[in-house]
Amino acid sequence: MTVAVLLLLASYLGFFIAPAAAPARVALAFLCFLMVLNNLHSVLASLPPLPQNNYRIWMFDFLIGTICFNWLALAEYAAVHAGKAAAQAEAAKKANATGTSTEGSKLEQISLHSRYWQLRARLQRWAAGLAHLDEIFRWLFVAAYAVFAIIMAAIQGAYETTTCSLEDACPVGFDCVALTSA
Numbered sequence: 001m002t003v004a005v006l007l008l009l010a011s012y013l014g015f016f017i018a019p020a021a022a023p024a025r026v027a028l029a030f031l032c033f034l035m036v037l038n039n040l041h042s043v044l045a046s047l048p049p050l051p052q053n054n055y056r057i058w059m060f061d062f063l064i065g066t067i068c069f070n071w072l073a074l075a076e077y078a079a080v081h082a083g084k085a086a087a088q089a090e091a092a093k094k095a096n097a098t099g100t101s102t103e104g105s106k107l108e109q110i111s112l113h114s115r116y117w118q119l120r121a122r123l124q125r126w127a128a129g130l131a132h133l134d135e136i137f138r139w140l141f142v143a144a145y146a147v148f149a150i151i152m153a154a155i156q157g158a159y160e161t162t163t164c165s166l167e168d169a170c171p172v173g174f175d176c177v178a179l180t181s182a
Helices: 002-016 022-046 058-097 102-111 115-158
Strands: 159-162 176-179
Touching (some): 002 022, 002 115, 058 115
Antiparallel strands (some): 159 176
């Protein structure tokens, strides 16, 4: 569990890397995602065989939540990258609008009256706003993960601890954890 939290913090640090450093941000987020996924698989491999009737394991649920947060960091960078590209396209469009060609601007005005081009222009302006998503996620990501961790700690009591019936399959001192069905 500690490894997963440290990897999530490493993934969080990617929000402080400049969006122009795409290889660094993508590699950091992707490698953290893969390492937590590998951690989940090693936890599942160390468990004894469990019956198939609705057993939930707290550590499994916690690691799945952590994997989702790591994936969110990767998806956030994709949105920031798309926002930066849209902002650059918007800036280029404004630079072309100040040019001296009146014939080209008349054609642009005529074509902007169609619904498709209006919708496309709105979407591009909205996507350009995603370029500043890093500032929001620097605070929101930590707050959301803290809420997730607090909720997981609070519901840990809802998971029932039972000793394994297969003593040979369980490591020494290992308890199987199952979610009680109410």
